[in-house]
Amino acid sequence: MDTQTHVASSSDISDQRSLLTTFVLCGAAFMAMIDVFIVNVAFRRIGAEFPQASFADLSWILNGYTIVYAALLIPFGGLADKWGRKRAFLTGLTIFTLASVGCALSGAMWSLILSRVLQAAGAAMLTPSSLGLILTVLPAQKRAGAVKIWATTSALAAAVGPALGGVLAEYSWRWVFIINLPVGVIAGIAAALLIPTIQPASVSTRNLDLFGALLAAIAVGSLSLAVVGHEQSTTSQIIAYYVLAILTAAWLVRRILFHQAPIVDPDLFRVSTFTWANITIILFCTAFAAMFLSVAIWLQTVAGLSLIETGFAIVPGPVCVPIAAYFVQKFASTASPRVLVIVGNAIFAVAALSLAFMASIAPRYSIDIMPAWMLVGIGIGIAMPTMIGSASRDLPANMTATGSAVVNTSRQLGYVLGVALLVAVTGSLSLAPNQALHAFQTSWQLIALGAALSALTALGMRRTA
Incomplete structure (x- = not known):
């Protein structure tokens, strides 16, 4: 009833x-x-x-x-x-x-x-x-x-x-x-x-479907544990987490396809834009999370800024996000979503490469960091709202909350992967200046690659008539 x-x-x-x-x-x-x-x-x-x-x-x-x-x-x-x-x-x-x-x-x-x-x-x-x-x-x-x-x-x-x-x-x-x-x-x-x-x-x-909900929680939770737990867990524990994630995810997929009332309606993934937008979001948020954390660490460990100085130094990049999103909404609202996502990711990738190119063991914030960081914000402001809006736009009303949950899960998985991959590349927060320079340059190059891949998958985001 x-x-x-x-x-x-x-x-x-x-x-x-x-x-x-x-x-x-x-x-x-x-x-x-x-x-x-x-x-x-x-x-x-x-x-x-x-x-x-x-x-x-x-x-x-x-x-x-x-x-x-x-x-x-x-x-x-x-x-x-x-x-x-x-x-x-x-x-x-x-x-x-x-x-x-x-x-x-x-x-x-x-x-x-x-x-x-x-x-x-x-x-x-x-x-x-x-x-x-x-x-x-x-x-x-x-x-x-x-x-x-x-x-x-x-x-x-x-x-x-x-x-x-x-x-x-x-x-x-x-x-x-x-x-x-x-x-x-x-x-x-x-x-x-x-x-x-x-x-x-x-x-x-x-x-x-409570059992389907439990499988989803175990699959996502164990994958997250495997990714973020490399410093707290043994190799055998991490392998166990991955195996558990794979098995429960496979079980969940089978249940979604064949159960009478699955936790996620398989019709969601028959919406092409929704599926491709989620793939694009995972790649994009992996790059985004790694970029945000890398800049915060770089400012404190290499540029030598204090906690409060770092907080305010981070502000210009994110401030550019809603500004860019506003101008997209005002002047490019009729543009193809996939074009906007590709452009945003391209700007993001160029900014990441600029950070890698300008990096030095004695960085100057106003010259070496802030311009590229603001460019990152512009790219994110163009791409992220469009991805999320496109993913949920074509869903029927009775699937909107479930669909938005899938979108946000994709974002969170990207964030977890981005942080974990950054830690894996940098290895430690206590590096010699030359080691830190090489580690962060490599990280920003990989971030640029992630943004480029996100632009590539955005080709599947076609506007539904």
Whole structure:
């Protein structure tokens, strides 16, 4: 029996309410995104308060969040489609906000890691449901612009997060979590009042495939453990993680193809643009994650900037992302999505090669780093919103939350792979200047290759008539 009542349709929403609804949904997604960048900056301060914890223990503050978030996006996206997107959004927002308070109050490493895991679970529920609401609640003519705004929230979070994290961490690392409380409360109240409860007639009332959800979580989680756990795990453990990921992924694919009510409808992957966009997103986000972390490390270890200086030095690149996205929306909204993605990736690749070419053991930020870094932001601003918007644009209404969860899982897998590959190439944060120069030049060349491959796969993103 259907548990959700149709209260309103998207056509009932006024322009002013559409704007406020977009702001609330994107604001909540922004809160979940910025938390990742803030915690990265505060990482060393957290470690100083828990001196008994090893580096491997501390890494779970970051890795535990990433793994759980990536593992739960698809099952929670399916839950949102089944349970109701507004209900899932409010539940996820509540969990995330309360878990943030738990992080701030943690007096032991285990409680901090547990709270981070709960944060990830809340974020995994609110992220796909927020995009699903944009694609179903807003009037049709407002959706494309709202999706691009939603897609640029991660870039804005990357711009604001490091600087804000540096400032907050100067007082206490606990403030990086406390700040989520007022934002979460305000967003929750606004969402409850603004967002109508809509149950599209086409939404299935079938039971959620819980076993399929478990397989998805195990597959993504074990793959993430294999990639990020190379410093904490033995070779045999890493092999075991890969084997488990392959076996559960194969089982999941079989279940998706043949089960009566799979966690991910196979019809999703019959949408050509959706499939190619996800492949492109994985490659792109692998390059993006490696680039962001490499520049942050380069600024601190080679350029010799302080924590706060690094945070503000990072800002120009991400600031260029929403600016580029705005101009694309204003002047190139009718251009072919694959052309925009190819152009954006090409700019990204050129910028990465420029960083490699200009690198030296005595880098000058304003000459050797900032111009190429801003060019990276322009490329990302052109490519990323277009990829995400294209992936979800042609999906039927009853698959939007699940589809957006698949898209976001692709992004998270790319982020995990990018960080892991960067660490594998650089090897250590304590390198001699010449060794660091060679390692980062190699990293930026590989990042350029990743962006080029992303441009190549974008050829499959064809506009649907």
